[in-house]
Structures are given as C-alpha cells and as structure tokens.
Amino acid sequence: MSELYKFLSGNVPGGIGLYLLVVITFFLVLYSISRGNELFTRKKFLFWYSIIWVVATGIYITVWLQDPPETVLHRYSTLIYAEEPEDAWLAYYFRDGITSSLKPYRSKTNYLYYQRWNYLADLDCTLPANNGECQKLLDQLPIDELIVGELVRDNQDLVLHLKIVEPQDKKIKMEKTIPVIRESPLTTMKEIRTTLSKEFPLLPGNPALHEADSLFVLARDYFFKGKYDESQDYCSQLLSREPNHQEAQILLEYCQIRKAEQLKAVQTLEKDGDDLEEKPQWEVMLENARRSLIPIFKETLEANHINVLMANMIAESFMLQEKFDNAEEFLKIAYSANPFDIDVLENLSLLHPSRYKELGFIDEKHLLRKILMICPIHERVLQRYAEKLLISIPVDEAERVRLQEVLQRFLELNPQSEIGWILWGKYQLAIFQYREAIKAFQKADSLQPRLPVVQYNLGVTHFKLKNYREAEHYFKRAIEYGDYLDAHLYLGVIYQKKGDYQSALKEFRYRVANKTGEDDYYAIQAMKGIRECLEALNIPIPKE
Incomplete structure (x- = not known):
C-alpha cells in the first residue's frame, strides 16, 4: 500500500495526499453551500464540482508527468563465499563464472546486481568474516532472488553448498551440494551452470567461461577492487608462464588504461630540444592498449557477442584523450548489451547530454540518479x-x-x-x-x-x-x-x-x-x- 501511495504521489509537492485534501475540501464547501442556498441547486453543485475536480486532476497529472516517480526495480544477485581464506580464489572464480553465465537483466525493471559491486562499500563478500554485513546489505537493497554458494571442506574433499533463496519471503527455491573437482574447477562450474539454468535465464554459449587459474582469478579480482598494480603483477606472473594467455593479455591492457588515467593527473608534457611537444606517456599507454583491444573486440562482435567490459574500457581510453565521438560509439554498443552496467552509465554521464538523450536520459542528473x-x-x-x-x-x-x-x-x-x-x-x-x-x-x-x-x-x-x-x-x-x-x-x-x-x-x-x-x-x-x-x-x- 505504501508503494502505491508513493507511486501516485510521485514527485508532486504534497503528493496524492494534498490532492485528495483539496478535492475533498472543495466537495465539502460546495456541498454545504448547496444545502444552505436554494439557488445553488444539486445540478449546479455537480456542475461546479465536476469542473473543479477536472481542473485539479488535470493540474496534478500534468505536474506528475513532468517528473514521474522512479520505476521500482527488482534485483537478483549472488553471494558466493569460502569457509577457509585459502579457498577464496575459488569463490572468486565461481562468483565470476556464475555472473558471466547469467543474463545481465530480465526486463526493464529486473536486473543482475553484481556481487563485486559490494567493493564500493569496502565489502568483500567472498570472505566469511563479512558474511553478516553482506547479508544485511543485500536485505536492505533488497535482493529478490539470491544465489548462495558456500565452499566448505568436507574432510579431504571440497564441496559447494548451492541454493537459490528469496530473501524477502525467506523461501529456499532450490538446494544442492556439488563436489568441487580441484584439478578441474571448470567441470564444477559447468555443473553449476546446468543447475542454475532450471531457475535463471542464461546467456547463450559462454565465451567468458574458462579454466580456473588462481593467478588470473586474483588478477581479475584486484582489477575489480581498483588495485591495478597488484592486478598487473599477477597478470605479468601468469604471462611469464603462459605468454599466449589471451585473457591475461586483455586484463593487462585494462590495467594500462586505468593506470594511464592516474598518470594523466600527475604527468606534465615534456619538450625535446626542438621545443616540440612529445606525446606524454599516458597517451602512448592508451594507444597501445587500444591497438591490442580493438581487433579482439571486432572479432567478438562478428561472432555476435558483445564484451561489455572491453567496450567500456576502449571507450574510457578514448575519453581520456577527449575523443568523445569514438567513445560514444563503444559506450552505446555496451549499453545496448547491458543497460544496467553502472560503469557504462557512469562513462555516458561524462559525455554531453545531447549524446545520450536518445537513450532516454534527460540530463546528467537524471543519468546519475539512474x-x-x-x-x-x-x-x-x-x-x-x-x-x-x-x-x-x-x-x-x-x-x-x-x-x-x-x-x-x-x-x-x-x-x-x-x-x-x-x-x-x-x-x-x-x-x-x-x-x-x-x-x-x-x-x-x-x-x-x-x-x-x-x-x-x-x-x-x-x-x-x-x-x-x-x-x-x-x-x-x-x-x-x-x-x-x-x-x-x-x-x-x-x-x-x-x-x-x-x-x-x-x-x-x-x-x-x-x-x-x-x-x-x-x-x-x-x-x-x-x-x-x-x-x-x-x-x-x-x-x-
């Protein structure tokens, strides 16, 4: 009932309550006049009250439509965590494997809330010590459907207790214990995917699903945490062992783009002996990263797959050089694949409003509020x-x-x-x-x-x-x-x-x-x- 009242009130000053008060007040005033004045007949009462009601309602609807209330959103998410800290990297692996398998949204009001977004509140929800705080956060958001996975050691074996719950109704929809094959976590990930397909819409195929490597998993997680030096270090270790590891090469380029952004803030242009401006190091880093990423992105696009993260990172590299036309092209591709990606939306908000109005956003404030x-x-x-x-x-x-x-x-x-x-x-x-x-x-x-x-x-x-x-x-x-x-x-x-x-x-x-x-x-x-x-x-x- 409160949600309906809030929706009908919208952003109108005083809301639906003030509207009803005005309408009822005029009704009582006109009714009392009609009772005490024979010239103010019932017909005149109905006539004037109808006019007042139509005008008041018209004004209210006009004001309501000028700034309608936000749509109520529904979320599904994951809470994958490890009982033992040394198994945390596997929790990261399964977390990212599950979220890359799920469709990022089901409708205009139902979307995937990524577990890694909790890093924005300094919460690593793969660690059992943070489980209580994470549960509280997810309850308050709220999350409508939650995939919970607990990695537990059972004697010498490792198992994943997987369940799907509806936290608001305290209902368990599905529960299953899946053995984790240490030598091939990918096999376990495929079984998880098959299990979830009965309850959640999954992306067709899965180009993001790959063999588990602790170095790469940790490198990717450090990137999500904004720790680019650590991420780059793990990528370098992996590439020294496997020089052709494409995912690590791509992640290394992402780190270069983010580090170029940091460098741009502090680096000044240097001049050579001919007093000509040399290209600053951060620009060289950006162009080198794009030279590697754009051909790969085109290949995935031709295969009918949009890598949203890659499109967003390429766009960021263009924006840092103030090449906004190029950035806009990649951001719109990313937005078409996932209109709920907060990194894509944040980068869109840095463009001129005319560039994203066709996507339905009025101005920067509207986009930030979204x-x-x-x-x-x-x-x-x-x-x-x-x-x-x-x-x-x-x-x-x-x-x-x-x-x-x-x-x-x-x-x-x-x-x-x-x-x-x-x-x-x-x-x-x-x-x-x-x-x-x-x-x-x-x-x-x-x-x-x-x-x-x-x-x-x-x-x-x-x-x-x-x-x-x-x-x-x-x-x-x-x-x-x-x-x-x-x-x-x-x-x-x-x-x-x-x-x-x-x-x-x-x-x-x-x-x-x-x-x-x-x-x-x-x-x-x-x-x-x-x-x-x-x-x-x-x-x-x-x-x-």
Missing part, C-alpha cells in the same frame, strides 16, 4: 549527484526531497562512509539545519580523522551560527591538515570582525595569490576583503 537506483552504494556517483543538487535545493523542493531520500538510503546501506556523512552534513547546511550539520561532520571526522574538508565544513557551520571562536579553530585545522584554500577567506573575515586587519590582510592575500581562475568566487571575495581592510587602516588602495 545509476544510484541500480547501485545505491556508488559513492563517487553519489558525490557528483549531491554536489549538483546542493546548488538548487534552496529553491527547488522536489530536488531537496529527492536528495534527502538518496542520501538517507546511501547511509542506511553504507553507514561507514565518511563521504556519505560529509554530503549529509552539506545537505543539512544547505537547508539551514546547522546543529544536524555539525553532528554529520563530526560523524565523518570520527570515521576519517584529520580530513581538511571536514574541518572546513565544521568551521563554516560554526561561522553560520556566529560561533566565531569555534569556527576559527576548525579553519586553522583545515589549513594545518591540508592547506584548505577557502579556509583562508573565512579566517580573514573572522580576523576582520575582530579588528585584526593585518592578520585579515595576510589571509585574504594568500587566498587571492592562490586563485584557481578568473571566476574564482572566493578569490573575488578575498579581494573585496583586502579593499575593506586597507580602507579601515587608511592605507591607499592600489589602482590595480
């Missing part, structure tokens, strides 16, 4: 989404409610995220709930002490409350922990209020000297502060 519906624990996407909405929530009630719901859901699922608490604090700050903002920033500080951004926001909140002594304390910490530039502006204002114009000038001048561009708002405010301090000190103001 990702958060699919994977509500995606911290990086949440940060981008929240920062965009924080600008508009003081004047847009619908945006405020939407952001509040997204942040609350994220913190419910991932309460140990300091980024989540920082964003919740910024939200409270934006709606003038300063005491709640302080609580949120203090929570973030307890999870990750000495973060300059947390100290800065605590300073801003105390400044808004006119607790200038506390604000000064936190701004100084923000500068001490990481020279947070905007803290200098606020410190300057505090010193200015205290009449310490020399100290204020020092802070203002530092902020201006470190401006980030001609439109740097805080640097402009610091320049105004310099002028006011000079006037207070009766010092002539320079013409420039």
Whole structure:
C-alpha cells in the first residue's frame, strides 16, 4: 500500500495526499453551500464540482508527468563465499563464472546486481568474516532472488553448498551440494551452470567461461577492487608462464588504461630540444592498449557477442584523450548489451547530454540518479549527484526531497562512509539545519580523522551560527591538515570582525595569490576583503 501511495504521489509537492485534501475540501464547501442556498441547486453543485475536480486532476497529472516517480526495480544477485581464506580464489572464480553465465537483466525493471559491486562499500563478500554485513546489505537493497554458494571442506574433499533463496519471503527455491573437482574447477562450474539454468535465464554459449587459474582469478579480482598494480603483477606472473594467455593479455591492457588515467593527473608534457611537444606517456599507454583491444573486440562482435567490459574500457581510453565521438560509439554498443552496467552509465554521464538523450536520459542528473537506483552504494556517483543538487535545493523542493531520500538510503546501506556523512552534513547546511550539520561532520571526522574538508565544513557551520571562536579553530585545522584554500577567506573575515586587519590582510592575500581562475568566487571575495581592510587602516588602495 505504501508503494502505491508513493507511486501516485510521485514527485508532486504534497503528493496524492494534498490532492485528495483539496478535492475533498472543495466537495465539502460546495456541498454545504448547496444545502444552505436554494439557488445553488444539486445540478449546479455537480456542475461546479465536476469542473473543479477536472481542473485539479488535470493540474496534478500534468505536474506528475513532468517528473514521474522512479520505476521500482527488482534485483537478483549472488553471494558466493569460502569457509577457509585459502579457498577464496575459488569463490572468486565461481562468483565470476556464475555472473558471466547469467543474463545481465530480465526486463526493464529486473536486473543482475553484481556481487563485486559490494567493493564500493569496502565489502568483500567472498570472505566469511563479512558474511553478516553482506547479508544485511543485500536485505536492505533488497535482493529478490539470491544465489548462495558456500565452499566448505568436507574432510579431504571440497564441496559447494548451492541454493537459490528469496530473501524477502525467506523461501529456499532450490538446494544442492556439488563436489568441487580441484584439478578441474571448470567441470564444477559447468555443473553449476546446468543447475542454475532450471531457475535463471542464461546467456547463450559462454565465451567468458574458462579454466580456473588462481593467478588470473586474483588478477581479475584486484582489477575489480581498483588495485591495478597488484592486478598487473599477477597478470605479468601468469604471462611469464603462459605468454599466449589471451585473457591475461586483455586484463593487462585494462590495467594500462586505468593506470594511464592516474598518470594523466600527475604527468606534465615534456619538450625535446626542438621545443616540440612529445606525446606524454599516458597517451602512448592508451594507444597501445587500444591497438591490442580493438581487433579482439571486432572479432567478438562478428561472432555476435558483445564484451561489455572491453567496450567500456576502449571507450574510457578514448575519453581520456577527449575523443568523445569514438567513445560514444563503444559506450552505446555496451549499453545496448547491458543497460544496467553502472560503469557504462557512469562513462555516458561524462559525455554531453545531447549524446545520450536518445537513450532516454534527460540530463546528467537524471543519468546519475539512474545509476544510484541500480547501485545505491556508488559513492563517487553519489558525490557528483549531491554536489549538483546542493546548488538548487534552496529553491527547488522536489530536488531537496529527492536528495534527502538518496542520501538517507546511501547511509542506511553504507553507514561507514565518511563521504556519505560529509554530503549529509552539506545537505543539512544547505537547508539551514546547522546543529544536524555539525553532528554529520563530526560523524565523518570520527570515521576519517584529520580530513581538511571536514574541518572546513565544521568551521563554516560554526561561522553560520556566529560561533566565531569555534569556527576559527576548525579553519586553522583545515589549513594545518591540508592547506584548505577557502579556509583562508573565512579566517580573514573572522580576523576582520575582530579588528585584526593585518592578520585579515595576510589571509585574504594568500587566498587571492592562490586563485584557481578568473571566476574564482572566493578569490573575488578575498579581494573585496583586502579593499575593506586597507580602507579601515587608511592605507591607499592600489589602482590595480
């Protein structure tokens, strides 16, 4: 019933409740008039009430359709884990083998929630120590159908206790114990696939299914965890033993693309003796990776198979070089194969909106919200989404409610995220709930002490409350922990209020000297502060 009410309310201010209140109020008012006035006949009552009802309903439907509610999504997932840590690599192997066998989605509202996405909440669900937290997360998402697999040692043998459950109804649909053949886990994987085919739609064929090799399995898992050096190291070990291992070669190129992204952020262009710009190392890495990957991708495409991960990685390599037309082509191919892939959707969101409107997305906020519906624990996407909405929530009630719901859901699922608490604090700050903002920033500080951004926001909140002594304390910490530039502006204002114009000038001048561009708002405010301090000190103001 609550889901129906939420759906009918949509994003209309006041929702269906306010609509019903208005309609009932007009009914009672007109009815009372008709009872007390003979000239206001029953016919006139019905006529005027019908007009009011049609107008009110028309307005409500129009507003509802302008921003309809999000579709309720249904998820199926896996929870494959090992009883013993030394068997974890086999759990990774079966996890990835199962997810590569399953269709990534059944319908527009029913999709595969990948177990590896839990890494976004720092949860490795293949380890038994995390089993309780993983179960809690999956219950809260929620997951409608769950493939559970527990690797257990039975004397000298290893078995997989496999079952399919419906967590919401606490119902076990299927249960089976499958012996694990240590010499050939692929044989076990094929039996798992056959067993699951009776309950789940599988992809035809399975080009991703391969023999188990602990080096490759661990290399791939490190890649999913974002540990590219470790992944590359395992790939190199495997290739030194098997130089023609194509999957390891492909994974190595993926690592090169991600490492090129990291290198781009820190590497500057070098010039040769002729003063010509040499191609930076990160660009060379990207082009070499594409030279290897694109022919392989074309081969798989000709075989009527779309490797979504490969298409996405090739697109990323183009985007890093700002070749967005090429990137768009590969992203749309990947999206056609799996419209629920969060990495593909995130990369699409980095393109100009005109490039993805034909896919049904209105703008960047709409696309980011879609990702958060699919994977509500995606911290990086949440940060981008929240920062965009924080600008508009003081004047847009619908945006405020939407952001509040997204942040609350994220913190419910991932309460140990300091980024989540920082964003919740910024939200409270934006709606003038300063005491709640302080609580949120203090929570973030307890999870990750000495973060300059947390100290800065605590300073801003105390400044808004006119607790200038506390604000000064936190701004100084923000500068001490990481020279947070905007803290200098606020410190300057505090010193200015205290009449310490020399100290204020020092802070203002530092902020201006470190401006980030001609439109740097805080640097402009610091320049105004310099002028006011000079006037207070009766010092002539320079013409420039």
